[in-house]
Structures are given as C-alpha cells and as structure tokens.
Amino acid sequence: MNRVLFRHKRLGLAVALVSVSSLGLVACGSDNDNNVDSSPSYSATVQRTEFGIPHIVAEDYLGLGYGLGYSFAEDNICSLANEIVTANGQRSLYFGDTPGNNRSDIFYTWYSDPAKQQELLGAQEPEVLDAIKGYAAGYSRYLRDTGVDNIDPTCAGQPWVQEIDELDLAAVYNKGNLRGGLSNFVTPIVLAAPPAPAVASLSVPEDYEFDLSTINVTKGGSNAYALGADVTENGRGMLYGNPHEPWQGVQRFYEFHLTIPGEIDVMGAGQQGQPFVNIGFNKDVAWSHTVSTAKRFTLYQLQLDANDPLKYNYTNADGVLEKRDIVPNEVTIQVPGGGTRTGTVYTSHFGPMLAIELVNGELAPFAWGNGATAFAIRDAASENPRGINQWYSMNKATGVEDLEARLKETLGLPFINTIAADRFGKAMYADISTVPNVSAAKFFQCNLSLGQPALLGLAQSGVAALDGSRAACEWDSDDDSPQAGILGGANLPVLINETYSTNSNDSYWLSNPDEPLNGDFSPLLRRNLLPSGNTVDAAYPRILRTRMGIVQVQDRLNGSDGLGGNKFSLRKLQEVGYSNRSYAAELVLDDVLSDCFANPTLPVAGGGTLDGTDGCNALANWDRRNDVGSRGAHVFREFAKNADFQGMMARGKGFLVGFDENDPVNTPRNLDIISPAEDPDSRLAVRQALGDAIQRFNDLGIALDEQLGVLQYEVDAGNNGERIPMHGGSGSEGVFNVLGTRINDQGEYTPATAGPTYMQTVTFDDEGPVAEALLAFSQSPDSTRPFHRDQTRRYSEENWIALPFSAAEVAAKAIGEPLTLTE
CATH class of the missing domain: 1.10.439.10 (Penicillin Amidohydrolase, domain 1)
Known part of the structure; x- marks a missing residue:
C-alpha cells in the first residue's frame, strides 16, 4: 500500500x-486573483531501495x-x-x-x-x-x-x-x-582597492595564503575509465568512475533514479541542489567526470592612468586609445543585531579587480596603488548559465556520439572532463567545457613575447594572464560556440575509440598513450601553460596517479595483473579500481631500501640522525598497497609527502631517467639515490625525507608496522562513534583510489575528509544497463538516519552495490512502502 x-x-x-x-x-486566467490558483501542481511517487536510494x-x-x-x-x-x-x-x-x-x-x-x-x-x-x-x-x-x-x-x-x-x-x-x-x-577581489586606508574589518588575515591547488588540479581530483568493445569480455562499453571530492558541503553527491515514462529514465548521482544526474547512466550510455586542468579565466594586467587610479588605458579595436573606468560597486551585508557592514567590489570591463599581491607576494610592485599597473579577472564559467541544461541534455543521450554532440551544442560544463562508454562498445574522453578562447598564438603575443615579469611569472605558476591594454588581447569567439569568448566544440579535445580512454586530472594529451591528442589546442587546456620544449607542447610529465591509472589498464590488457585473461569484466574492473597500489613505491622503494640497509643512519630535520633500521624493515615488509590490513603504508605516505616525488619529476630533478615524451607512462624513473648525478642534493633530501617520516611516527608513538585501517577510518556517530577502517591512499604517491586523511595538531589521525564519492561501474546487456556502484560516505550525514554509514561499511569491505534500474529490479530491492507526494 x-x-x-x-x-x-x-x-x-x-x-x-x-x-x-x-x-x-x-x-492570469481571471480578473479576480482570489479565485485564481496560479501555483503549479506537484505529484511524484518515491520508492526507496536498499541503502536509501530514492527512485522517483x-x-x-x-x-x-x-x-x-x-x-x-x-x-x-x-x-x-x-x-x-x-x-x-x-x-x-x-x-x-x-x-x-x-x-x-x-x-x-x-x-x-x-x-x-x-x-x-x-x-x-x-x-x-x-x-x-x-x-x-x-x-x-x-x-x-x-x-x-x-x-x-x-x-x-x-x-x-x-x-x-x-x-x-x-x-x-x-x-x-x-x-x-x-x-x-x-x-583578493574583496580586498582590491585603490590607494586608501585599510578597512579594519576586511584586513588581510595573517595566515592568508593563496591556494593554486584547485585551479591547477594538484590535489584531490578524480579517476575514470571508458572501455570499448575491444577490451571488454562482453564486447560492450564499460565505465569506471571514481570522483574524489570533499565528503561534506556543496560537492557532496546524492544517489537517485529519475523516471518520466517515455520521456527520461536515468540513474546515478548529483551534487546537492542538482535536479538531474551529474554522473550516471541510462539504458544506452554511462558517463563520469574528472576535474579538468583547463583554465576557466584569465587575469588582465591593466595600464593605469597616471593621474587617476580609477581609470586605465585601453586601445580599442579601431586603434583608438580610451580611458576606461574602474567602477566601485558598493555592497551592504547584514550582521547580527540588525546591523550592517559595507564593502566595495571594483570592476573593470573585463571583470572584478584583484589585489594581485595576495595572489603572489612577489607581484606587490605591480599591485594597484603601488605602481602603474593593476589586475582584473575575467571568468568564462561565471558567464555560463547552461550547466543544468547540459546535465539535462546528457541524461537523455543515446550513445557516445550523441553525448558528444549534446556537449558541443550546449557547452555548459563549468570545470570538468567527461569520460563515457555506451552499449554499442564505444569509449570517449572529452574536455568539452567552458574555456576562454585564447589560442597559442594569442597567448604568445599577449604574454610570453612581451617580456613583462608579472605576466610571465603568473604563467609559470599556472595562472593565465594577458595584456589588458589592447583589444587584440580580448578573447576570441568561435562560430560554433553558444557563448562569446569561449572555445567552440571543434577546438576542444575529444577521443572516441573502441579500446579505452582514461583521465586522472591530467590534461587531454594522454587519455590513451596509443592515441595521444597532439592537436593544436589552446594552452589554457593544460595545467602547464608554457610550452614544454618537446615536439608536442602538451607533453609534460604525467602525475603519478595518471601513470598508475594507465599502468593498471596495461597490466589488465597484457594479463600480468593476476586476474585471469586479458580483458575487463565488471568484476575485474572493480578489482583494478580497488587495487590500492602505490605507484611511487613501485618506482622508488627498492632503491630506497637498498640505500637504507646499506647505511641506516638517516639525517633528520635540525641536524640530528636516527637509526632507520626499524622503519626500513617495516617498509620492506609492506605489501606496497593501501588496504586496511596493509602494514607500513603510513610510513611510506609520510616519506613520499616529504620527498615530493611528483614535484621532483615536474622539475626534472632526482631521477636518472628523465621524462621522455615517447615513453610518458614509464618516465621519469630510477631514483637518484644510489649515486647522485646532476643533482647532488637529491640523495640527501630523499634520505632526510625518510628519516623525518620515521622520526614523526616514533614521536607520535605510532608503530611503524601498524595496520593502515587502524589509523585511517570514518566514524559512525549513530553507532556510538564506531570507527570504520578505510582503505585508499594519497594521489601524490600515485594511489589510484584516493582517500583524504590528516594528522591533527595533537598528533592524532582524524576521520576521512575527502576521497571516493559516487563510484560506479557500468556495462550493458540485451536488457539494458548493468550497474554496480557505491557512495563511499553513504546517502546521509544525519546520524539518526538509517542510511548514515551503511555504504561506508561496504566500501571498507571493498564491496559494491547492484543498482536496480528496471521496474522489476526496483520492486525486488524495495524497502518500505512507496511514498506518493501531492501538492
């Protein structure tokens, strides 16, 4: 009933x-408002299935x-x-x-x-x-x-x-x-101001530090595989998605299934407030998203009028010099007790002004009021109202090619790649999203060629900045773009094949190493804006998680991963996703251990030393994975963080075999620790990184061979604070399945803060989609709800949930009575 x-x-x-x-x-249907009911009528039936998933x-x-x-x-x-x-x-x-x-x-x-x-x-x-x-x-x-x-x-x-x-x-x-x-x-926007006394309530916080990690996608992120007919056992498309997001806040996912008979039938997850599926599947196609390295904005360096800091010089398209205004926009906000506070956001024709010294302290000489220049920002995504339209359109896609067409038509995704597979056996990677229309030639003309230290310094840090004094440096427009100033679909990278595509928050270049995307794409699509100096400008070292993701596919396809055969089934795909291998350990640990056992006296910060024998024994016995039962994983994680292997590779330091654009999956490699080569300090730095890691856990009283699941956990507040052991590791050490944890100021591990969210594995048979998924933090943060940590336990067990899609499957998995809502 x-x-x-x-x-x-x-x-x-x-x-x-x-x-x-x-x-x-x-x-209006009547002159008498009292007799007119202008409100809409709402009616829906909600049937929940296991783990609290609503089917609407x-x-x-x-x-x-x-x-x-x-x-x-x-x-x-x-x-x-x-x-x-x-x-x-x-x-x-x-x-x-x-x-x-x-x-x-x-x-x-x-x-x-x-x-x-x-x-x-x-x-x-x-x-x-x-x-x-x-x-x-x-x-x-x-x-x-x-x-x-x-x-x-x-x-x-x-x-x-x-x-x-x-x-x-x-x-x-x-x-x-x-x-x-x-x-x-x-x-930096709110505190940007011409020369004037500081406003005390809006003063710069003492510990303020601008964070480039979100812009350059160097932390967190996501993984996804799209597998085509050539590499799957059933000859259909297959998808693995594992977005890594914060476990609280607006980026928290929610699982659901939406059906209007004959109109739409889609299942997956959406972030809060989203009325359509963001990551999911229908009867024809499945997709996931990863955070793209593409830049969504450019800064503009303005040349100020010498007599008025609220005006700047601008040569328009006709070659005429104009004096353009910087406009103060007064803002009033409410505070408790009926009071208010005010602030001012200053805007140029590009967009809001920035306190550039807060973005990079070395740019203070170029800050507004400290010289002849100032900076503004234009954000393409802020001009894009099409995001919800885009997901609505994607929810109705009939295959990979149709999905590509829908992405190009709407061009509404704000900051993400799309990875998809369909029932016909096609796989796709695409960065079809809102990106400023700045070609390589324009970036050279409006930044690199000018010799401006502020512009070049920003570009070196991964922030796109252009000369704001002339119309020639405004964004271009493409005929196939629905929004002025952004790249059209024809100028955005797409790869469709019947083998595979993958992305783990690197640029488009190496979605599949057998089919690199070497086109003449805008540098704003890359993490590294400057040309690499290689044959292909986008050919930079891949992050360790990207390399791990590709190696796992290669190991599956050559049959070396021990799972049997050389193609993917849904179950084998899940085992690969949960492998929890540490790619950094696979690259460097043998060299580190050889050096440590030969000379176990390790330097530590402050000039002292310690005997590293126990720590090296723990690492030697570690299984080089990040499972709940893995012993010693925490020591390697701390060591890898201290050594910053990913940063060493990006800088071209510390490895005997450097980056090779013809072998990007396997280079750099061979840690320079046994016999220092070009960088004499690298050996000492790596040895101290290990010594400091061992010292930290000795000081904390944490056993060097402790099980990871004892240290890394989530809490079930609804069950007397029970600790649920968690697997997964750090992306910076090349762990594919990222889990975010930290040690607090008291030296205690805290519950998971980020990591796996809506994980889905999807393929197809003659009846429709076959999907198993998991929402690692479960449906509800409310500890009084039955769906608070039920899926979290499944994650701890490295298990999955079969998602019911057809009416019969929903009925078989139903919990409780259907709820009919009418208003």
Missing part, C-alpha cells in the same frame, strides 16, 4: 513573484524535481541549507560577524544578486526550470511537514534553515559555476 502525503497548493511570495512577474511562466517516478518535470527535492531534504537538509546561506551572502548574519564571513558575504552578494539569479533561471529549458521549481518545492514541503525542530539534530531549530525557492537554488548554481575561477579569488 502506498503512503500518500497530500498538501494543498502553496507557493511562497518570492517564488510567485519570479514565476508570474519576472519569468512570465503563468498567465512522475508525469512531468515539476513532479520529478519535487520528489527528488523532498527525498534529498530527508537525508541532507543541513548541508544544502548551509550552502544556501553562503550563496546568498548571509554567513555573517547567521554564523558570526567575522572578517572571513564578511568577505564571503560581500563577494556573493555582489556576484549573485537577484538579477543574476533571474538571468540564470531565464536561460533554462522549460523542463529544466520546472525541475528546479519542483526541487525547491519538495525541499520546502519536507521542512513544513517535519518542522525545523525535528530535522537532523545538526541544524534542528536553526533560523537559517528555511523554505527555499528557485532563486535560492539559482544562487547555489551560480556559486558552483565559479569553482575553477572566481571562487578561488574571493579575498
């Missing part, structure tokens, strides 16, 4: 104003979003409510009048004002707008039905947990678009 929840139609004032006045979605069936997109929003709120309401506060610029009001909250609020109040939110909503397809409206209504319905005092105890009774509308979700989407661009520059 169905559970039926019915509520009379109700619509908040803000939603009604947007729907009727701003967007013109509902026409509706007759239209309003209902589909409604059922999803309600289900998500049941499991995750605190997380989205918190994100809405941030996106709406209200952290100071609800979470404290602090400088950090002030800066965040000033930025997001400026960026995502109601006009910007309505602009995003107005750009959506009708079906997408309905799904967004439905999602907000379903979320709000859950809150009304349950009452704010009875929700997740983490935020129960809090004044910032409120009903929402589509404007709130638009603010979240606008904020999400900025992940690869403006959101990394919040403090």
Whole structure:
C-alpha cells in the first residue's frame, strides 16, 4: 500500500513573484486573483531501495524535481541549507560577524544578486526550470511537514534553515559555476582597492595564503575509465568512475533514479541542489567526470592612468586609445543585531579587480596603488548559465556520439572532463567545457613575447594572464560556440575509440598513450601553460596517479595483473579500481631500501640522525598497497609527502631517467639515490625525507608496522562513534583510489575528509544497463538516519552495490512502502 502525503497548493511570495512577474511562466486566467490558483501542481511517487536510494517516478518535470527535492531534504537538509546561506551572502548574519564571513558575504552578494539569479533561471529549458521549481518545492514541503525542530539534530531549530525557492537554488548554481575561477579569488577581489586606508574589518588575515591547488588540479581530483568493445569480455562499453571530492558541503553527491515514462529514465548521482544526474547512466550510455586542468579565466594586467587610479588605458579595436573606468560597486551585508557592514567590489570591463599581491607576494610592485599597473579577472564559467541544461541534455543521450554532440551544442560544463562508454562498445574522453578562447598564438603575443615579469611569472605558476591594454588581447569567439569568448566544440579535445580512454586530472594529451591528442589546442587546456620544449607542447610529465591509472589498464590488457585473461569484466574492473597500489613505491622503494640497509643512519630535520633500521624493515615488509590490513603504508605516505616525488619529476630533478615524451607512462624513473648525478642534493633530501617520516611516527608513538585501517577510518556517530577502517591512499604517491586523511595538531589521525564519492561501474546487456556502484560516505550525514554509514561499511569491505534500474529490479530491492507526494 502506498503512503500518500497530500498538501494543498502553496507557493511562497518570492517564488510567485519570479514565476508570474519576472519569468512570465503563468498567465492570469481571471480578473479576480482570489479565485485564481496560479501555483503549479506537484505529484511524484518515491520508492526507496536498499541503502536509501530514492527512485522517483512522475508525469512531468515539476513532479520529478519535487520528489527528488523532498527525498534529498530527508537525508541532507543541513548541508544544502548551509550552502544556501553562503550563496546568498548571509554567513555573517547567521554564523558570526567575522572578517572571513564578511568577505564571503560581500563577494556573493555582489556576484549573485537577484538579477543574476533571474538571468540564470531565464536561460533554462522549460523542463529544466520546472525541475528546479519542483526541487525547491519538495525541499520546502519536507521542512513544513517535519518542522525545523525535528530535522537532523545538526541544524534542528536553526533560523537559517528555511523554505527555499528557485532563486535560492539559482544562487547555489551560480556559486558552483565559479569553482575553477572566481571562487578561488574571493579575498583578493574583496580586498582590491585603490590607494586608501585599510578597512579594519576586511584586513588581510595573517595566515592568508593563496591556494593554486584547485585551479591547477594538484590535489584531490578524480579517476575514470571508458572501455570499448575491444577490451571488454562482453564486447560492450564499460565505465569506471571514481570522483574524489570533499565528503561534506556543496560537492557532496546524492544517489537517485529519475523516471518520466517515455520521456527520461536515468540513474546515478548529483551534487546537492542538482535536479538531474551529474554522473550516471541510462539504458544506452554511462558517463563520469574528472576535474579538468583547463583554465576557466584569465587575469588582465591593466595600464593605469597616471593621474587617476580609477581609470586605465585601453586601445580599442579601431586603434583608438580610451580611458576606461574602474567602477566601485558598493555592497551592504547584514550582521547580527540588525546591523550592517559595507564593502566595495571594483570592476573593470573585463571583470572584478584583484589585489594581485595576495595572489603572489612577489607581484606587490605591480599591485594597484603601488605602481602603474593593476589586475582584473575575467571568468568564462561565471558567464555560463547552461550547466543544468547540459546535465539535462546528457541524461537523455543515446550513445557516445550523441553525448558528444549534446556537449558541443550546449557547452555548459563549468570545470570538468567527461569520460563515457555506451552499449554499442564505444569509449570517449572529452574536455568539452567552458574555456576562454585564447589560442597559442594569442597567448604568445599577449604574454610570453612581451617580456613583462608579472605576466610571465603568473604563467609559470599556472595562472593565465594577458595584456589588458589592447583589444587584440580580448578573447576570441568561435562560430560554433553558444557563448562569446569561449572555445567552440571543434577546438576542444575529444577521443572516441573502441579500446579505452582514461583521465586522472591530467590534461587531454594522454587519455590513451596509443592515441595521444597532439592537436593544436589552446594552452589554457593544460595545467602547464608554457610550452614544454618537446615536439608536442602538451607533453609534460604525467602525475603519478595518471601513470598508475594507465599502468593498471596495461597490466589488465597484457594479463600480468593476476586476474585471469586479458580483458575487463565488471568484476575485474572493480578489482583494478580497488587495487590500492602505490605507484611511487613501485618506482622508488627498492632503491630506497637498498640505500637504507646499506647505511641506516638517516639525517633528520635540525641536524640530528636516527637509526632507520626499524622503519626500513617495516617498509620492506609492506605489501606496497593501501588496504586496511596493509602494514607500513603510513610510513611510506609520510616519506613520499616529504620527498615530493611528483614535484621532483615536474622539475626534472632526482631521477636518472628523465621524462621522455615517447615513453610518458614509464618516465621519469630510477631514483637518484644510489649515486647522485646532476643533482647532488637529491640523495640527501630523499634520505632526510625518510628519516623525518620515521622520526614523526616514533614521536607520535605510532608503530611503524601498524595496520593502515587502524589509523585511517570514518566514524559512525549513530553507532556510538564506531570507527570504520578505510582503505585508499594519497594521489601524490600515485594511489589510484584516493582517500583524504590528516594528522591533527595533537598528533592524532582524524576521520576521512575527502576521497571516493559516487563510484560506479557500468556495462550493458540485451536488457539494458548493468550497474554496480557505491557512495563511499553513504546517502546521509544525519546520524539518526538509517542510511548514515551503511555504504561506508561496504566500501571498507571493498564491496559494491547492484543498482536496480528496471521496474522489476526496483520492486525486488524495495524497502518500505512507496511514498506518493501531492501538492
């Protein structure tokens, strides 16, 4: 018997104003407003299956979003409510009048004002707008039905947990678009100012340090394999996806299944507030995403007017010199007690101004007010309202080629690659996303050739910067692009084959080493903006995780991995994904141990030494994996962090065999520790890195041969704080299956903070998709929910969950009665 929840139609004032006045979605049918019910009708049926996965069936997109929003709120309401506060610029009001909250609020109040939110909503397809409206209504319905005092105890009774509308979700989407661009520059934007006394409440924090890791994708990230008919046992396409994301916040994934009979049928996961599947599959195709190395923005160096720091010189397309204005945009935010604070965001015609000295302290001589120049930023993704449209379109793809066409038509993905496989046996890698249209020639003319130290220094650090004094350095436009100033699909890298493609957050170049993408692509698609000096400009050393990912495929295809045969089945693909091999250990540990046993007296920081015998014995007995039972993995992880093998390779130091663009998977290799060559200091540095690692665990009282699962864990707060042992390791040491942990100031390991999220393995048979997946942190952070850590235990066991897709499969896996929601 169905559970039926019915509520009379109700619509908040803000939603009604947007729907009727701003967007013109509902026409008046009577002169008597009291007799007109202009609110939409919502209806959906939700059937949960094992592990709390909701399967939503509706007759239209309003209902589909409604059922999803309600289900998500049941499991995750605190997380989205918190994100809405941030996106709406209200952290100071609800979470404290602090400088950090002030800066965040000033930025997001400026960026995502109601006009910007309505602009995003107005750009959506009708079906997408309905799904967004439905999602907000379903979320709000859950809150009304349950009452704010009875929700997740983490935020129960809090004044910032409120009903929402589509404007709130638009603010979240606008904020999400900025992940690869403006959101990394919040403090430099808010603190940018012409010469003037500092504003105390917005002063630079003493410990502020600009973080390039998100922009250059040097931490975290994701993995994905797309396997074609030539390498799978069933001759169909096969997909492995393992995005690595923070386990809390806006990037938290949620599993669900959406069905409108005859219209859409798709399953997978979406990040909070998303009304469509971001990573998933339908009956024809499966896809995943990895964070792309492509730059979403460029900085522009402005030449200031000598007499007015609020004007800059600009030679327009006609060759005429103009004096352009830097415009102050006053922003007021709320703080507790009815008070307000104000700030100013200054903008050029490119976009907001930056305090460039906060991006790089060495650029202080070029900062606004310290000389003749200043810097602004233009972010392509901030001008892109098509992200939700893009996922809606992808959800309906009929194969890899159709998916490619949909990506190129909408060009809405903000910061990610797409890796996909279909039932016909095709595999695809594509970086079809929003990238500034800056060719190699333009980058040379507007940066490298100018001899400007600030521009070149930024480029060397991986930040694209151009001369802002002339129209010739504005972004170009392609005829096949839906957005001015970004690369069209024809100028973006795509590889479709029947073998394989892979990506682990490196550039497009080596998706498949047998078919490198050597085209004349924009340097902004790469992590390394400067030409490599090799035959192919994109030919730089791959990160260790990329090499591990490719080696695992090669080992499978040559049959050397011990799994039997030389092709992939779904089960073998899963075993490869959970191999937890340390590629850095496979590269260097034999050399390190030979040196250590020959001379176990190791240097440590401060000038002392220690006997490294016990540590080297622990490493010698380690299985070179990061499983829960692996002993000594933590010592190698600390050692690899200290030595920074990935950085050594990027710098061309410390290895006897350097990078070879003709053998990029296997080079650099052979650690320079036995007989120092070009870099005499590398041997000492590596030996001290090992000594410091051993010393740290001796000081902490942690056994050098401790099991990893004792140290690395997640907590089940709903089960008396039970520790669940976790496997996985560090991407910087080449562990494919990344798990983020840390040691706190007290010398204690803390629960996992990031790592595997929605992991999926998908193939196809004659009946449709065959999918097994896992949400490593489980569906709900609410410790009172039954779906709080159930999948986390599956992850600990290196297990998977079969996902029910057909109606019969859903019925067989159903838990509880279906819930019919009507409003």
